Amino acid sequence: MTKTKLFALMGASTLGLMMTANAVYAQQSGYLSFLIDNGPQSVAVAEAWVAAYTEKNPDVTIDIEVRPGGGEGDNIVKTRLATGAMADVFFYNSGSLFQALNPAQNLLPLTGEAFQANVQDSFKSVVSAGGEVYGAPFAPAMGGGIFYNKPIYEELGLEIPKTWDEFMANNEKIKAAGKTAVIQTYGETWTSQVIVLADFFNVLAEDPQFAEQFTANEAKFATTPAALRSFEKLQEVHDADLFNADFGAATYPDGLRMVAMGEGAHYPMLTFGIGAIAETVPDHIQDVGFFALPGDSADKNGLTTWMPDSIYVAKTTASPDLAKDFVSFVASPEGCDIRNEAVGATGPYMIAGCELPADVPPAVSDMLPYFQEGGQNAPALEFLSPVKGPALEQITVEVGSGIRPAAEGAALYDEDVRKQAQQLGLAGW
Template sequence: MTALTSCGSGSEPAADGTVTLKFLIDNGQGAVDSAKAMTTAFMQANPKIKIDTETRPAGSEGDNIVKTKLSTGDMDDVFLYNSGSLLQALNPSQTLVDLTGDPVLQNVQKDYLPVVTQGDHAFGVPFGTAMGGGILYNRKIYEKLGLQVPKTWDEFMANNAKIKAAGISPVVSTFKDTWTSQLFVLGDFYNVQAAVPNFAADYTAGKAKFATTPAATAGFQHLADVHAKGYLNEGFGSATADQGMKMLVEGKGAHYPMLSAQLPPLVASMPQAATDVGFFGIPGTDPAKNGATLWEPSAVYIPKSTKNLDAAKKFLAFIASPAAADAVSKAVQPSGPYRITGAKLPDNAIQAAKDLQAYIDRGATAPALEFVSPVKGPSLEQITVAVGSGLTPPAEGAAQYDKDVEKQAKQLGLAGW
């Protein structure tokens, strides 16, 4: 890759017509490996465009770098950043190139676009794959006990009863890593949206609450249900996410409410994780409305400060193409489906990713609430641990969370709070 001597947001084309794009990504190994595969394939097809990839830290430090670069006009020609509500904090209408109606977006799946949109304007293309938030399950246990994937919560609980009778932990919980306790609530948003289509907008406006919306309280109730029935693994309060994944893959636990992205890193040391673990969305009340909640991939954007707009658009069009997906799949095991029309999962994709693809193919997905609302309270994982441990009643947990998000909504200056 060609290094840049300028410190601005891009360099002018060289005398031979070569353009160098600066591409800013986070320093996570998955992002680094994906970007390398993508840029190598792109530069082979476009020898006049060189891409110089730079990394930034993840988390709040990386957020600050992105915001500073945008505000000073010093952003790289293209950059990787979150989709969903965190994008709104970048004030995209003022800082990013509007791609609405541009051929760059022609392969981007339509139901992905809302998470890279402000108002009626779309600003980015998906980088990497979606991941599912729901139930990872051991397929060997299901096969051995003759169980079917449940489409309602009652069916799920009936499966748990049979699994417990067989001497296996029905539901793996790992509350030592408190973040893992949130999945029954956060992964249930598909069902919330199916029951109350305007919930995200009303919740953001301070009109809808978890405690007063039965479909939203249900996630807290689920946590209480599996604990009350004795369906959790022994030592769930001190178990870690790594231990939970191992239990699931080894068949010592049947279900684990979790993100599908936890699986690919295990495949090297436990190859059966690719085939023996499947995925299903958290079941609701209506089998006809069965679906799954998605954590959408991040996106690549172009700042208005770029001096190389045509080359940057060419690169984004490539990122949003089946060719880029194929290149990435060879380097990084996908944890879910690509959000690009025509992009296929490789034959050796993990089973959980294939299961998630089936939900997308039938249009039965919704983005997690954090992609469609900026309101997420910092204490949810402590509240869900308490509810899931039988210490706090579910209705009280939902009310506590409503109070928790109120602080954050006021900090964000949202109307209606």
């Protein structure tokens, strides 16, 4: 039995052995609560997993709770953990935001679970603390860059840009044709960060030591030209008047619909959006392509990559064995197949035995070469440094709205990360 309910938090601020698809699981019984974000693909795949698991285990009931994304969702997760009211199992970020959850205090270790033998070490490294592994991947790896509308590119005879100048030249041609060149969706503030975050491959290409020096408080966004350039790119697309008229109110689902249906040509986003496009506007999934956020040199063109978000078990769960069994089901080839069926293939999996179907959408095909031998990719900053300031999405809304210039936004973010680094007790801050 499954029901999906909207979770509202009173008083919260607005924020080994290879498992196969034929694995036999010991039948379970009991109750779990399962907290997820409200993205269309998260809801669709969570419901599919729960339906499949409870079909195998008819004496199990799993209730799905849905929270907002972005800063509001972060506040709900942290508040529920701090008050001992967290759901038994929940989705959340890996990397730097995971570290801020105080995992040793709040999460159940999953280090010794059999399914971990099939999880890539590169993923386990971003959900580990104090020698314990706390999470499992519930999605494929991702890239950050630009979704683009293929029919618009074909209509206007545009080439995939390898440099920022080429990208901006394409935007001017699109604007001259009377079309929206760059979609922004600040109605959900987390989406405003993508240009800055997805530019990190280009930061490392120019300054390979930036992440290490940033963590040690020896480099800043405002005073490192390559890092400041990320904020400048966001300001440039605003100042060129390239956005949809409703960019301040439009939401993430609006942005995906617009780029898929040709209401706009470009949408800066992470590739997990491919699943949401397949779920919400499936007739247009073939119309969406993807390319990495361009830098200033065609010779250094590459992709900023994100490890998947993770599924965790709260230490307060009353059903730890059942919770771990459900996580092992999610992190199995069968779980991957269910995800593929529910929301389509969106990128390379981090679990051995998980395969992509032959007929992946164009945006997935466009992304895969960056991960293959000879391709160029680099992790996002949040996987190389534990420091990520919580106010970035508000700062990028201001820069992207013309309220605050890029240099001022970068300096404000440097101050924001200083507070976070001090909370984490990092040396040098």
